[in-house]
Amino acid sequence: MNTLARIDAHVVNVSPKTNWVFIAVTDSEGAVGWGEASLIGWEPLLVAATAHLAPDWLGLSLDDAACKLLVSPQSPGGLVANTVTSAVLQAVASLLVQARQVAPAAVLGPTRRTQVALYANINRATGLRTPEGFVATALRAQAQGFSAFKAAPFDGLTPALCATPEGQTLILHGAACMLALREALGPNARLMVDCHWRFDEAHALQALQALAPARLHWFECPIAETHAHWAATRRLRAAANAQGVLLAAAETQVGLAAFQTLFDEGLYDVVMPDVKYCGGPWEMLRIAERAAAQGVQFSPHNPSGPVCSWHSLLVASVAPACDMLEIQFDESPLYDALQAGPRLPMEGGQLRVPVQAGSVLGVQPAVLAAHPYQAVPPGIETLLNR
Known part of the structure; x- marks a missing residue:
């Protein structure tokens, strides 16, 4: 061996x-x-x-x-x-x-679907952080066949700022971006908002109400995912569901046991394990199987590079159910340039599941070497937990 x-x-x-x-x-x-x-x-x-x-x-x-x-x-x-x-x-x-020398998904289990629906995360491709900027990015994605879209327009907001005049301005601006997206994309597009844990309970409810005309598919990560927030999370889920909106979260949770706690506590309608954090492909599949048994939707978190997309796609192809797979839309041409071997076959807002025996996605060494590490600003997870 x-x-x-x-x-x-x-x-x-x-x-x-x-x-x-x-x-x-x-x-x-x-x-x-x-x-x-x-x-x-x-x-x-x-x-x-x-x-x-x-x-x-x-x-x-x-x-x-x-x-x-x-x-x-x-x-x-x-x-x-x-x-x-x-x-x-x-x-x-x-x-x-x-x-x-088997099909790429075969080491996980039998394939249940030949293609997986995608949604376009338009956040990092949107440099102009205005309603017009988000709309321009979303329309580019729509022209490429996407019918589901996610944005994170509450830049600069933190739970401590929510009640301040500055925080209120940021909340209203974020809501305006989402309402503009709904108007531009039409009534049939799926629209999701990622809040990146920026709210407290009261102001998450405020935002949810302000977003009612946007007819969201889901409301993602409004408040911190800690034991102290579980009761508030259940109340937010009830409020979202009353508007016909799902509550989604759990992108940085680690291991099946952590997800089982979320299921036992009745916190979310949708869980979003990330193959980079949750324990790899086999653990992600176990989470998907448990989610299906618990009546919770499974939608992998995948806002990063092509290798994560490849492994997420394979898990999604064998999972009992998969609502949608995230894809980071148009952040960098290196997403395509880095891929070696079989390319991720994206067509019309979907990824086809690769079936060629022995095929795996690799990374182009010359492209890696040409774009070395540079310091970047910390992610919101770091900013909120310093």
Whole structure:
């Protein structure tokens, strides 16, 4: 059986806001599998954590690695260590595809669908942060076949600011952006708003009411996902549902047990595990299976690079159900330029599931080398938890 022989982290700068982190795992036969470990602002620590953890994993067989590499919310290394582990597990899945010469999804289970619907996250492609700017990006996405769209227009808002005049201005501006999107995209488009945990309960309710004319499909991550906020989250879910809106969250949750707690507490209509953080493809599939059993929708979080898209697509193809898969629309031409091997086959707002035996998505080394790490602003998760 092939064993893990080398594990290397690579950082590529794709925009003034974004680096992507990829981890290459080489096996004893020289095959290479790729995983994605992007976590905005934490790139040096991800590289260091990869070097720190790799010696414990080298020499494991592919099957042993798939079973023995584990994530935990209680890990002393926190989300950084869990992200590295998740990325290595993605790479192991690709190595197993090559070793067994099977269809890319076959190492996860039988394929249930041949294509997966996408929604366009238009946030990072929108430089002009006005109603007109968001509309221009969304119309470009619509022209490329997308019929579902997500924006995050509440820039600068924090829970502490919500009640202030500045916060009220930011809330009204964000609502205006979403209402403009509804008017421009028409009545049949699916429209979602990502709040990035910027609200307290009272002002999340204010925003939800202001957004009623936008006829949202879902209201995402309005408040912090902590035990102290569970009662408020249930009240927000009830208020959203009364407007015909779903409540979505859980993009940085780690491991099935954490998601089971969310199911047990009745917090969300939609969970959004991210294959970069939740524990890799097999754990993500277990989360999807449990979500289906609990009557909760599964919609993978995927606002980053092509390697994450590849592995998310494969899980979505074998999951019992998958509402939609996120795609970061038009942030950088490097999304396409980085892809080596079979390209992600996007058509009309959908991704076709790859079926060629032994095929895996790789990363172009020359493109990696041409766009080295650059410091970028911290993500909102960091800003809210400093």
